[in-house]
Amino acid sequence: MSERIISYRAALNEALVEEMERDERVFLMGQDVAKFGGVFAVSKGLQDKFGPKRVFDTPISETLIVGGGVGAALAGARPVVELQYADFALVAMDEILNKAAKWRYMHGNRQSVPLVIRAAEGMFGGLGPEHSQSFGQYFWNAFGLKTLMPSTPADAKSMLKAAIRDDDPVLFLENKALYNRRGPVPDEVEVDPIGKASTIRNGTDLTIIAWSSMVAVALKAAEALAEEGISAEVIDPRGVRPLDTATIFNSVDRIGRVLVTHEGPVTGGLAGELIAQIVETRFDKLLAPPARVAGADTYVPQNLELERFIVPHLEHILAAARKLAATGKSSTQ
Amino acid sequence: MEMTVDQLLHAFRIMERSILAEQRLLRFIEAGDSRVLLHSGRGQEAIGIGACAALRDDDMLFYSHRGVAQILAKGILLDELIGDFLGRIGGATGGLGAGIVHAVDPKFGVMGSSGTLGGGFVLSAGAALGAAKLGDDRVSIHLFGEGSANRGTFHEAANAAALWKLPMIWLCENNGYSVSVPHREATCIEDVAQRAQAYDMPSAIVDGQDVEAVYGAVKEAVERARSGCGPTLIEAKTFRIRGHYEGDPQNYRSKDEIAAAKLKDPQILVQERLAARGVGEDRLEAIRQEERAHLEAAVATAMSHAKAGEAQIYQGLLAGDMS
Numbered sequence: 325m326s327e328r329i330i331s332y333r334a335a336l337n338e339a340l341v342e343e344m345e346r347d348e349r350v351f352l353m354g355q356d357v358a359k360f361g362g363v364f365a366v367s368k369g370l371q372d373k374f375g376p377k378r379v380f381d382t383p384i385s386e387t388l389i390v391g392g393g394v395g396a397a398l399a400g401a402r403p404v405v406e407l408q409y410a411d412f413a414l415v416a417m418d419e420i421l422n423k424a425a426k427w428r429y430m431h432g433n434r435q436s437v438p439l440v441i442r443a444a445e446g447m448f449g450g451l452g453p454e455h456s457q458s459f460g461q462y463f464w465n466a467f468g469l470k471t472l473m474p475s476t477p478a479d480a481k482s483m484l485k486a487a488i489r490d491d492d493p494v495l496f497l498e499n500k501a502l503y504n505r506r507g508p509v510p511d512e513v514e515v516d517p518i519g520k521a522s523t524i525r526n527g528t529d530l531t532i533i534a535w536s537s538m539v540a541v542a543l544k545a546a547e548a549l550a551e552e553g554i555s556a557e558v559i560d561p562r563g564v565r566p567l568d569t570a571t572i573f574n575s576v577d578r579i580g581r582v583l584v585t586h587e588g589p590v591t592g593g594l595a596g597e598l599i600a601q602i603v604e605t606r607f608d609k610l611l612a613p614p615a616r617v618a619g620a621d622t623y624v625p626q627n628l629e630l631e632r633f634i635v636p637h638l639e640h641i642l643a644a645a646r647k648l649a650a651t652g653k654s655s656t657q
Numbered sequence: 658m659e660m661t662v663d664q665l666l667h668a669f670r671i672m673e674r675s676i677l678a679e680q681r682l683l684r685f686i687e688a689g690d691s692r693v694l695l696h697s698g699r700g701q702e703a704i705g706i707g708a709c710a711a712l713r714d715d716d717m718l719f720y721s722h723r724g725v726a727q728i729l730a731k732g733i734l735l736d737e738l739i740g741d742f743l744g745r746i747g748g749a750t751g752g753l754g755a756g757i758v759h760a761v762d763p764k765f766g767v768m769g770s771s772g773t774l775g776g777g778f779v780l781s782a783g784a785a786l787g788a789a790k791l792g793d794d795r796v797s798i799h800l801f802g803e804g805s806a807n808r809g810t811f812h813e814a815a816n817a818a819a820l821w822k823l824p825m826i827w828l829c830e831n832n833g834y835s836v837s838v839p840h841r842e843a844t845c846i847e848d849v850a851q852r853a854q855a856y857d858m859p860s861a862i863v864d865g866q867d868v869e870a871v872y873g874a875v876k877e878a879v880e881r882a883r884s885g886c887g888p889t890l891i892e893a894k895t896f897r898i899r900g901h902y903e904g905d906p907q908n909y910r911s912k913d914e915i916a917a918a919k920l921k922d923p924q925i926l927v928q929e930r931l932a933a934r935g936v937g938e939d940r941l942e943a944i945r946q947e948e949r950a951h952l953e954a955a956v957a958t959a960m961s962h963a964k965a966g967e968a969q970i971y972q973g974l975l976a977g978d979m980s
């Protein structure tokens with residue numbers, strides 16, 4: 325099948341266009357999404373294409389943006405709402421956690437909330453403590469919400485399409501560091517079911533599990549490790565909930581060494597919970613203690629030179645991977 | 658209300674300081690010495706400067722992201738502002754900020770700013786509540802854009818502030834845009850000040866390019882607040898001369914509109930006022946020279962401090978870290 329090299333941003337734009345063409349009930353609202361095309365330029369041209377009825381600006385009213393999206397979804401629309409920065413989810417947390425995520429459950433499973441909340445997250449560009457958080461880990465306990473974190477243009481496109489078609493509310497976390505990244509996107513993307521991890525590289529010595537912006541870093545690490553004779557498998561869970569533990573456990577069972585990496589703070593992070601599940605269920609398969617490489621346990625300064633001390637880097641993964649490969653038992657046998 | 662000639666001269670000085678500081682910050686950005694987001698306040702300086710002229714040092718300012726005039730007028734030192742922009746440990750946030758939005762100086766009642774827009778409404782109401790509970794006569798003031806007034810926090814805070822007669826002033830800088838979205842595409846009302854009615858709060862609308870008009874309205878509001886008569890909502894109509902942020906393509910407004918905004922530069926107006934009061938151009942030129950020298954000295958002081966380093970990232974999480 326033929327493919328094109330396009331940016332993550334363009335891939336998201338294509339997904340929106342295609343889903344809006346496919347389903348009249350889909351509309352897009354958010355701050356500066358219309359004529360301006362979004363502060364990260366994801367919705368460029370959409371208002372021209374679909375008109376102001378389906379693509380429109382909102383006031384600076386995040387509580388309404390999310391809550392209004394929940395209400396519109398309950399009424400039968402398929403809203404896609406944009407939060408300029410994922411950090412602003414915090415002023416709509418009741419609407420996300422108590423409304424979007426719980427409505428179905430607490431009302432006896434008789435209604436769906438087919439809402440997509442797109443939000444730009446991540447430690448990138450010196451935007452400071454209130455515009456730089458990596459949010460996935462706050463949503464482990466949002467059982468009625470699907471939280472997705474695409475890491476490549478192809479995933480951005482197929483996952484956003486899947487999110488819009490899904491009958492559950494989806495928090496769709498786009499990483500700011502990835503918008504300009506380019507990669508192959510098939511002309512006809514497959515709309516994968518949500519909740520399938522992607523094994524990006526096969527290996528035999530350790531498994532690296534990486535989310536969002538850390539996926540590309542993990543792949544670079546795997547290449548460098550290969551030159552040193554260490555073979556790393558790289559898996560991208562592509563989201564927080566639902567979590568494809570089958571794919572992850574299968575890799576851990578085969579390899580026995582696992583390193584988990586993500587951008588958000590290490591304490592209480594994505595890695596901590598995943599490693600707890602691994603240790604709890606397959607302690608006997610592990611050849612060495614699992615390793616975490618994640619964000620520093622502090623806030624993200626606006627100063628770019630300090631921001632880089634918060635975000636995990638290639639060297640951190642390499643150091644942890646080398647150590648992991650060299651410790652523990654030699655094999656499961 | 659008229660300002661004295663000395664007050665007007667001081668306003669002129671701070672305006673000059675703010676404009677020069679922003680020009681220099683832009684040069685730092687262009688040269689790559691600073692890689693931060695600056696929301697220029699060019700065109701809106703008279704509002705913060707006029708307001709601060711009506712305040713005491715111990716009155717509490719919760720400022721907006723738009724420009725540096727508000728905090729310079731309240732007393733933030735130029736070298737601390739620039740130091741922060743350059744990520745130096747002598748900067749207002751010890752180099753964490755590298756921007757302008759989190760500079761504070763408790764000595765001058767510069768209390769900080771909420772990056773999440775709308776956070777300032779509830780905080781400034783809370784500060785007024787705190788002062789009232791402590792039994793002192795400080796007032797709190799919050800400067801914000803008209804777009805931010807569409808957050809729900811505006812209404813929660815306005816209701817309680819009016820109910821409890823809190824000593825506070827809300828000063829809206831209505832520049833007509835929230836990034837690209839025109840004011841009237843985000844709300845039905847022409848004047849944000851109309852909302853005061855719903856909470857039985859006094860309000861005023863002033864020309865935000867006119868430092869004396871702002872001063873007069875704020876002075877009246879401060880007197881009301883200090884005497885226990887509660888909050889006031891003031892709307893200053895203004896113009897943003899540059900983009901929302903540096904690099905903003907501004908495809909949402911015409912070149913003519915930007916050119917018209919430049920004609921309403923508050924700096925032109927303050928100079929005219931001073932001339933009308935008999936102040937000669939030589940005095941203004943002397944102030945300009947002094948401010949240029951002040952800026953160079955501030956840059957030198959800022960640069961004399963070391964750059965913030967990794968140790969800084971864990972500093973200031975808890976009170977035990979306070980120096």
Ligand SMILES: Cc1ncc(C[n+]2csc(CCOP(=O)(O)OP(=O)(O)O)c2C)c(N)n1
Nearest residue numbers: 412723772773774802803804805834835836
């Ligand atoms: C809660 C929240 N939503 C969105 C933003 C992003 N944002 C930053 S400035 C801005 C526009 C603000 O407009 P306005 O309040 O009118 O002030 P102006 O920028 O025009 O001075 C927006 C939307 C934010 N910082 N916080």
